[in-house]
Amino acid sequence: MEPRVLTNEVKGEGSPLVLLPGGLTGWVSWASYADSLASRWQTVRVQPIHNELGSSGERGEAGYTAAIERDSLLMTLDDLGIGTADFVGWSGGGRALIEFALAYPERVRTLTLVEPAAYWILDGLGEPDPEVAHLNRFFHGLAGQDVSEDDLAEFCQLAGLASSADKARDNAHWASWVPHRMALSWGSEQADRPERSVDDLAGVSCPVLLVHGNLTADWLKRVVAVLDERLPDTRVLELPGDHACHLENPDAFPAELERHLVR
Incomplete structure (x- = not known):
């Protein structure tokens, strides 16, 4: 598999603001915010390859890596004529x-990371966490496989949704999650663990x-805490809710995001 220009949607004018989704439902999760943010920014929603193909029912390919994900975004920016942008990413998009x-x-003006699923950071610190180890075994075990509704329900628990x-099946968003479940089959070790x-x-x-x-999972809070410790210029925002707290x-x-962008 090779990197390629991602499916995208551009709205509004002004400074570019690029929105990357989580690993399940993809760019539909940013639809409502893209409309409102487009009044001030050139808002760009992108659909990562794993979301596009997974949501269409295709199983994950072993050749899909973090580098392909990274360079596909670069190609998309180049194709759109965007040099520098502000970026917002949720979960897998944050990673x-x-x-x-x-x-x-040089292409990044600011970042906003909503519970980035970068659990490689905890492994890199040598902080063994049974919950993260379980997540790794479960998620990597789905790579290239058919994903059942039971698998989806377990993912929702592990991801803090x-x-x-x-109780995952009782969530108001369950019916909208189910059609996208095959996107989870793209979460191989090569895809979620950059070198x-x-x-x-x-x-x-x-x-x-x-x-x-x-209310989110402790391991996701820990990832945010480590990033706050390690990155030179950060601010932490806690919101009421779980892994989808921004939604x-x-x-x-949006108010806090605007404050960050105009800072």
């Missing part, structure tokens, strides 16, 4: 943006807004 900012710092697998060390994080020199929910706070999150 991808850390890698992008390390590889191409539900307090238990049983980086924790010391490399100091290379992210741009201003970074780190966001987490007060659960449609007034507070």
Whole structure:
């Protein structure tokens, strides 16, 4: 598999603001914010390859790596004529943006990372966590496989979207998650573990807004805490809610994002 220009949607005018989604539902998660943000920024929603192909029912390919994800974003910016931009990433999108900012710092004005799923950071610190180890075994075990609704329910629990697998099905968003479940089959070890060390994080020199929910999984809070410790220029925002806290706070999150961008 080779990197390629990503499916994208551009709205509004002004300074570019690029939105990267999480690993399940993809760019639909940013649709409502893209509309409102486009009144002030040139808002760009991108659909990563794993979201596009997974949501269409295709199994993950072994050749899909963090480098392909990173360089596909670069090709997309070049195709759109965007030199430097502000970037917002949720979950897997946040993990991808850390890698992008390390590889191409000159293209990044600011970062906003909402609970980035960069659990490689905890492994790199030598902090064994049973929950993270379970997540690794589960997620990597789905690579290239058919993903069942039971698998999806367990993912929702591990990712902090539900307090238990049983309760995941009671979530108001369950029906919208189900059609995208095959995107989880793209989460191979090569895709979610860039060849980086924790010391490399100091290379992210741009201003970074780190966001987490007060009810989210402890390991995700720990990732945010480590990034706050290691990155040179950060601010941490805690919002009420879980792994989707930015979506659960449609007034507070855009206000804080705007504060960060105009800083």
